[in-house]
Amino acid sequence: MHAAVEDSSDSLGKDAPGERLRVLVVDGNRDYCEELAGFLHADPSAGYDVSIAASGRDAVSRCESETFDCLLVEYRLPDTSATGVVRALGYDAGLGRTPVIVLAECGNEDVAAEVIHAGAADYIPRKVASGRSLSRAIGNAVERSRLHRCIEEKSDELERANAQLEQRCAEIQRFYQTISHEIKTPLTAAREFIAIARDGILADVPEPVRDILDDAVSCCDQMADHFNDLVECTRAETGKLKVEMRESRVDDAIAGAVAMAQPLLKEKDVKLRRKVARRLPLLSMDTGRMVQVISNLLSNAIKHSDPGSTVVAFARKSSDERYAVELGVRDSGCGIAADDLPRIFDRLYQAKTGPRSTGEPGLGLGLAIASEIVALHGGVIVAESELGRGSTFTVRLGPDGAIDETRGRMI
Amino acid sequence: MKTILVVEDDVRVSKAFGIRLRSLGFAVQTAHDAVTAVAAARKYRPDAILLDIFMPGGDGFVVAERLHKLAETARTPIIFATASKEDGLRDRAKQLGAVRFLEKPFSASSLVEAIQAAFDPAEFWDVNMRGEEAWT
Numbered sequence: 001m002h003a004a005v006e007d008s009s010d011s012l013g014k015d016a017p018g019e020r021l022r023v024l025v026v027d028g029n030r031d032y033c034e035e036l037a038g039f040l041h042a043d044p045s046a047g048y049d050v051s052i053a054a055s056g057r058d059a060v061s062r063c064e065s066e067t068f069d070c071l072l073v074e075y076r077l078p079d080t081s082a083t084g085v086v087r088a089l090g091y092d093a094g095l096g097r098t099p100v101i102v103l104a105e106c107g108n109e110d111v112a113a114e115v116i117h118a119g120a121a122d123y124i125p126r127k128v129a130s131g132r133s134l135s136r137a138i139g140n141a142v143e144r145s146r147l148h149r150c151i152e153e154k155s156d157e158l159e160r161a162n163a164q165l166e167q168r169c170a171e172i173q174r175f176y177q178t179i180s181h182e183i184k185t186p187l188t189a190a191r192e193f194i195a196i197a198r199d200g201i202l203a204d205v206p207e208p209v210r211d212i213l214d215d216a217v218s219c220c221d222q223m224a225d226h227f228n229d230l231v232e233c234t235r236a237e238t239g240k241l242k243v244e245m246r247e248s249r250v251d252d253a254i255a256g257a258v259a260m261a262q263p264l265l266k267e268k269d270v271k272l273r274r275k276v277a278r279r280l281p282l283l284s285m286d287t288g289r290m291v292q293v294i295s296n297l298l299s300n301a302i303k304h305s306d307p308g309s310t311v312v313a314f315a316r317k318s319s320d321e322r323y324a325v326e327l328g329v330r331d332s333g334c335g336i337a338a339d340d341l342p343r344i345f346d347r348l349y350q351a352k353t354g355p356r357s358t359g360e361p362g363l364g365l366g367l368a369i370a371s372e373i374v375a376l377h378g379g380v381i382v383a384e385s386e387l388g389r390g391s392t393f394t395v396r397l398g399p400d401g402a403i404d405e406t407r408g409r410m411i
Numbered sequence: 412m413k414t415i416l417v418v419e420d421d422v423r424v425s426k427a428f429g430i431r432l433r434s435l436g437f438a439v440q441t442a443h444d445a446v447t448a449v450a451a452a453r454k455y456r457p458d459a460i461l462l463d464i465f466m467p468g469g470d471g472f473v474v475a476e477r478l479h480k481l482a483e484t485a486r487t488p489i490i491f492a493t494a495s496k497e498d499g500l501r502d503r504a505k506q507l508g509a510v511r512f513l514e515k516p517f518s519a520s521s522l523v524e525a526i527q528a529a530f531d532p533a534e535f536w537d538v539n540m541r542g543e544e545a546w547t
Contacts, residue, residue, distance in 0.1 A: 177496060181465070184494035185421050188516040192427035195519060201434040224516050231496045242498065 020047040021142060022067065026059040026085065027052075027074040027103075036072060039131040046135050056080035060088045068098050070138045073120075075104040075111055083118045091119025097149070099141035103129060121145070169238040176234045180227040191220035233347060233365040236372035243286035243376045247403055250315050250325050251276045252287050257294035258313055264299055269307040272298075277316040281402030283325055289373045290395075293381075294327065296366040297393045301331035304391070309333065323379065324398025332390035336383070344383055345371040414438040415526070416457035418448040418474065419492075420466040424515075428461060431519055435526075445469025449477050452484045459510075459529040461522075464493040464500060475507045488529035492517070 023040060025033045030052070037050040051068070053059040056077045063071075071089075073082040080088075082102040090096045099121035104111055112123040121141035124133065196202060198213035205213070235241045254276055265272055294313065301311040315327035336344060347368045374381045378399040385391035415437045419425040422443065429439045440455045442448040444466055452460060452474075460478075464471040471491055478484040491504045494515040504512045511525035 181495045184515055185424060188494060189421065189423035189427050191516040192424070192431060196427065196430050196434070199434075199519070201430060220516060228496060240498075 020049050021069040021138060022049045022051070023070050023072060023138065024051045024053055024059060024062060024068045025072045026054075026056070026077065026082075028054055028076075028078040029074075030054065032074070036134070039134060043131050043135045045132075046139070054078070056082075056085045056088065059085055063089060063098060069142050070121075071098055071100045072134070072138075073100055073102050075102050075107055075115065082120065083115050086115060086118045086120050089119075097145070099145040101134075101137050101141055170240070173234045173238045173240055177231050180231045184224055184227055187220055187223055191217055191224075194220065229365040229369065232369050236369050237347075241369075241372055241376065243289050243373065245284045245286055245377070247282050248285040248287045248290075250280045250283055250285070250327055250397075253285070253290035253294050254313050254315050254327060256287065256291035257298050260291070260295050261298045261302065264302050268302050268305070270302045270305045271308075271310040273310055273312045275312055275314040275316070280315060280317065281324055281398075283398050283402055284400070285377060285397065286373075290327075290377075290397075293370040293373050293395060294329065296370050297329040297395075300366070301329045301333065301391070301393075304333035304335075305331050306333060318396050318398070320396055322399060323396035324402035326394050326396045328392065328394040330390065330392040335387040335389050335391055336385040337387050341383060341385060345381070412436065412438050413458040413530070414440060414455060416440045416442065416448070416451055416455060416460045418442045418445075418451075418460060418466075418471065419463040420444060421463075424463075428522075431522065432461075435519075435523065437526075445471075445474050448474045449481075449484075452478055452487060453481065456483065457487060459488045459490060459526060461490050461492055462509075464491055464504075465495055472503055472507060475509070479507070490525045490529060 025036050027033045027036075033052040033054075037048075037052065040046075040048040040050055051062070051066075053062055056079050059071065059073065062068075071085070073085050075082045077085070082100070082104075086092075086096065086100050086102075089098060089100065091100075096119050100115075100119070101122045101124060102111075102115040102120045103124050103126050105126050107123070107125055115123050121144065122137045124137055194213050194216045198205065198210050198217060200210070232241065254274060258272060258274065261272065264270075298311065298313060305311055309332055311332075312330040313328075314330065315325065318324060318326040320326070345367045347365060371381050374395050374397075377397055379395060379397040382394045382396070383391060384394075415432050417425055417428050417432065417439060419428065419441070420443050425441050425443065429441060432439045440451055440457060442451040445468055448460075448462070451457075462471040462474060471493075475489055475491075478487060478489070488510045489507070490511045490513060491500075491509050492513040492515055493500060496514075501512050510529045513521060513525055
């Protein structure tokens with residue numbers, strides 16, 4: 001935008017043709033000031049309204065009451081240096097707004113460095129100052145200053161927009177929580193009434209009726225689980241899901257999940273094998289949440305396995321040296337297609353292959369929640385699978401190292 | 412026969428819990444808001460209280476605090492029940508010395524387990540002695 005070659009038709013630093021830049025020339029020598037003003041007025045490429053100040057104090061005071069597009073300041077002023085003026089204009093506090101170009105009758109690289117460091121936009125030794133070079137310097141300085149302000153404004157806008165978004169997220173999360181609570185109340189009554197009827201409390205119940213009432217109860221429980229998952233998931237997505245990290249035994253997570261899986265194992269006629277390495281180090285972990293993760297993996301594995309087959313829950317030192325421990329679940333079930341694999345941790349992902357037993361499919365939020373919990377632990381969760389052969393889900397934890405059980409120190 | 416006080420603002424939930432508890436062999440009193448709950452606890456001296464948390468005009472925590480301050484109800488075991496998944500409820504319930512914290516909807520067997528815990532002197536903790544073991 002700026003010609004490298006001097007060109008009298010340059011119109012630099014002007015937002016629109018005909019814009020006049022307001023320049024304050026600051027120099028103890030009035031004659032020099034008027035000479036400079038003359039130079040500027042003579043420049044055909046730009047229009048200037050030139051004012052004059054004779055001292056640093058005078059300059060700063062005028063800047064307080066008037067607006068200038070640029071200051072041309074002689075380094076040696078009667079009462080201070082140009083550096084003093086730059087500082088007084090607020091550049092030391094990052095509040096400087098009007099660009100300052102420092103002219104020096106006698107100066108050197110040190111002076112140049114000093115004024116630029118203080119916040120001046122440019123430094124020009126007087127002997128090379130000409131009408132055109134001044135014009136160009138003023139144009140550059142003004143443009144840069146305007147760009148800077150533009151960036152600041154955009155930045156502020158972004159911050160405000162972000163804050164609004166965060167607030168909206170929190171509102172949405174609270175909304176889901178409220179809705180969930182409102183719906184679960186009549187659901188509780190319905191579930192209990194059906195269970196009461198099923199259990200023959202009010203009247204005898206023939207077996208076929210008892211069976212379908214039992215199914216109805218499990219539908220109610222499933223609905224409740226869905227709402228709970230919904231709230232958890234929105235909490236995870238809005239960053240409100242919390243973990244409480246404590247020094248924990250990794251196999252507690254496996255044990256807890258295995259305990260919860262017993263009814264499903266029995267129902268699906270699937271066997272479970274535990275492969276937990278001995279002498280695993282302690283880890284900083286939220287056991288309750290990790291049980292939630294492994295439970296979810298186990299329940300997926302069981303649901304996708306054939307009756308009579310075995311799923312394996314494992315915990316061992318990590319093969320990846322960035323982590324201390326890995327734990328997870330392996331099954332030999334229907335597996336996941338390679339196309340689907342990248343998306344399985346997305347919300348609402350439902351496997352397209354494999355059996356879907358009645359009353360089982362979740363909302364597809366479990367893995368999304370699981371991956372958030374693992375992320376909050378600073379860990380990773382990895383899925384490997386082959387269609388028709390089975391899948392392995394591995395959680396790697398302990399990015400900060402393990403806590404040595406015997407010595408109670410981080411290793 | 413032991414008496415359970417059911418504090419629940421939703422009348423259908425209250426009715427359902429009442430039927431279930433009577434079938435388990437308890438006498439049942441009901442209250443539908445915080446103020447009535449405190450009055451009923453003082454009047455009927457239940458052996459345990461099944462206490463909803465969110466009720467209009469005063470929540471279950473307020474009820475529990477009030478009951479703790481009254482000599483005649485200070486040692487009545489409390490089982491909190493709620494459909495809410497708000498953070499911190501379980502911790503607050505623990506702080507108030509509750510015996511159990513049930514998430515609605517819950518099964519009859521969970522209710523039975525909670526009531527058994529309420530009547531087990533080893534399980535019940537004085538409000539000033541907060542135990543960890545009652546909580547899984």
